[in-house]
Amino acid sequence: MSQFRALAGVLRGGGRQWLRGPGGGVIHLFGPKRCCSSKAAVPSAVASSSSYVEEMYFAWLEDHKKVHESWDTFFRNAQADAPPGEADKRRPSTLLQGRAMSQTPGMTQKVVEDHLAVHTLIRAYQIRGHHVAQLDPLGILEADLDAFVPSDLITTLDKLGFYGLDESDLDKTFQLPSTTFIGGDQTTLPLREIIRRLEASYCGHIGVEFMFINNVEQCQWIRHKFETPGIMQFSNTEKRTLLARLIRSTRFEDFLARKWSSEKRFGLEGCEVLIPALKTIIDKSSAAGIENVIMGMPHRGRLNVLANVIRKELDQIFCQFDPKLEAADEGSGDVKYHLGMYHERINRETDKNITLSLMANPSHLEAVDPVVQGKAKAEQFYSGDTQGKKVMSILIHGDAAFAGQGVVYETFHLSELPSYTTHGTIHVVVNNQIGFTTDPRVARSSPYPTDVARVVNAPIFHVNGDDPEAVMYVCQVAAKWRNTFNKDVVIDLVCYRRFGHNEMDEPMFTQPLMYKQIRRQEHVLKKYSDKLIAEGVVTLQEFEEEVAKYDKICEEAYTSSKDEKILHNRHWLDSPWPDFFTAEGEPKSMSCPPTGLDEDMLQHIGQTASSVPMEDFKIHPGVSRILRGRADLVKKRQLDWALGEYMAFGSLLKDGIHVRLSGQDVERGTFSHRHHVLHDQEVDKQTCVPMNHLWPNQAPYTVCNSSLSEYGVLGFELGFAMASPNALVLWEAQFGDFHNTAQCIIDQFISPGQAKWVRNNGVVLLLPHGMEGMGPEHSSARPERFLQMSKDDPDRFPGFSGDFEVQQLYDCNWIVVNCSTPANYCHVLRRQILLPFRKPLIIFTPKSLLRHPDARSSFDDLATDTKFKRLIPDEGLVSQGPGRVKRVIFCSGKVYYELAKERKQQDLERDIAIIRLEQISPFPFDLVREELEKYPSAELVWCQEEHKNMGYYDYVRPRFLTVVANKKPIWYVGRDPAAAPATGNKSTHLNELKRFLDTAFKLNAFQGRKF
């Protein structure tokens, strides 16, 4: 780098010389105007010589005076020499071939070559300049992990030889290509100046990585923003604002450190510039029309962002440090640097209203990324912001996490998908060049932590965090980029971490040299205030007054925080639903209306589901057959699974409830049963979604095939469901087995979300589940895992007054169901919306039952006064003599049909009752008790098709025992314990099934056994 700086001096010196053209005169080929027009953009800087000559030729054709007289002579000669008829042709290649060159061979060749060399050199800086940019404030590490200097950057004079140039060429003047803006309004520059300006644009405190972008207009836009001479200018007012923001950022951390020296806060020291950076992004976005910004960020600097960007009241933040304060409202709460926030205010710079929210997040780094995107998408959707002009998202990342966590990649891949795009996210990486104790050289294989963003052609602006003005500039450009192209952009704030990972950590154990340098490092606030004082922008006194003013604000807030008697978790909500709850944030009732539907509605939805509501639309004969099958069912007043789902969605849409179904291949349905999107067989991309043709003024139905991601997409849908309670948002796994690649979203957000962050979320997970001999990875949605995380007490019969069902649902953390009939599936989806609160709903959905002739419901099961059955009693022959029943088998899901068939075959329909548990959690204690009272002398069996250590058994067993007060055993019938969820061998599968069905109906199977 020092070599490089020395060279800069050499380049700046030297007298003026001009490069002579072929005729000996000064080359002056083009007019002054260079713009982003497509014409200007056509030739690339490393074009072949013919394209360069073409560029000049076309200029010459426009006006002979536009090019140097030597080129004028050259083209005149060539034209005169051309055979009749060729001289007028617009392509000069034939014209020039051989003949023209021979007119002025040596000179022309040299001019062309030197110009090409300079073009190539300019392009080299545009591509690789960032590798030598001065990005590290500490000056010890290379931001790209590599001290290697690209051989095509002129960091020493001898490297001019790479281009066939030498020192003597430095003062020659070169025509600038249309792919650079370094000339400003000059079209030619001496090579010395070209290199100097390229260095200033690409090798200073900003490193711009963008040449991989495959869109010429976008590249030109960026070049213009970073190459135009003098473009990075700030007024004194802007500089003072920047200083004031830096003061707040710095003094906030100082204040916390002073008051709570032994508390973890994951301070921002070393990257204080993050606060003015975010504020600049928000100011510029607000000026561009953005009204709502949704942000996600990790631990580092979060309290500072809450205080100084979102503007959470300081006393509310400070009281989070008081260990004695108890929470006033529900939930277990979360640590202070995870809490979310929502705030509407006036943006001081633009005087416009702006809503800022910071999403609550778990410790799991980057997990919040897709959640933020989902919420942003929903806010855009509900405000009719189809282009992302009003709502945008900002994601803040740590360098190690951004490079290491796969969900970052999954989230990037959603960024341009029609049903998932948020029309451009601004990513800010707090690149403190360390992850906890790990050096970046062992934390990633890519040069920069930001390389993952290249997959979506997002420009990446690396910037030295100790140059606040450079940071501001980059943020302005990023905001303009996002609001111009509606595409993602990344700002890599290269900074350092002044202390340990948290305030208790000793960084010298692992990074001794880095931390010796950090100790010597002057604070950015000191550097910048000195600079502004030296420039006369502020006086020392003004600076000190500004500092004192903010310190006073902090002190006063600290004093008032002492008056707080109680913590309000609700004050930290990132997504309030004011109209859905009472003013106190409570549900407006504690009951749920019946979820049935009237006959007309069932008929109408059924008919739409069986038809193609568009003219001249040719569907596939196979789909025709399916629709005809549906029509037949509707005529018979029957429902299969697909129709049950149709009834739920269609009826909710009528009531203005938006329904969004997302997941892999959901439009058709993995099992080809759904067909919510019809494809015209003759017109490409012509589709029809009958669900959107149901009612006038209905709510929109969104059904969207997702990318092949679980973690990213489930996170996204969870975020989507946060924006409004008036939407049914469903994510379907291709097979339930695959949900575990999204386990983090389930464990960290869905199960404990309300407890940690007091927010409701009604997201629905559809998880195809069932042992059908398909092997270990297409069988189990792992019910045991969901049930283990359900919080209802196994040992206590809940003593609710009022509506038991609703109270119990209100009390739980999520609802887990396995419906055995289409009608019950429809009811549970409708109940999800008709409830006066929202809880996540996990549904184990069937595969073979989708088409099972017995797994059908009648319209009567959906009649107006019907509702979801948490448990389906046995209404068959056993009901004629319940006292005589010898065994009651409880089960859930598809196994019911296997049990019922076997019982019939064995003629045991009067002796054995089969009862279906449809809602497994919260456990329907009340209904189970009712059932058990019906069959006083029967023995109790739990039967499941899953292995004993899986499925529902561990969950239901203690709860059954609670119902019977431990006076009776509940025997297990099902597969033996196993490591894999299912066998891959079909005959083993069938043998297992036969074995446990035999046990289920062997009346003496448990005789003599102790419990």
Ligand SMILES: Cc1ncc(C[n+]2csc(CCOP(=O)(O)OP(=O)(O)O)c2C)c(N)n1
């Ligand atoms: C998914 C996940 N894995 C591991 C951790 C533990 N952890 C907490 S902070 C941290 C380092 C993060 O480094 P970086 O992303 O650079 O952020 P910084 O702390 O440097 O700001 C790690 C590994 C975590 N929180 N989440």
Ligand SMILES: [Mg+2]
């Ligand atoms: Mg880091």
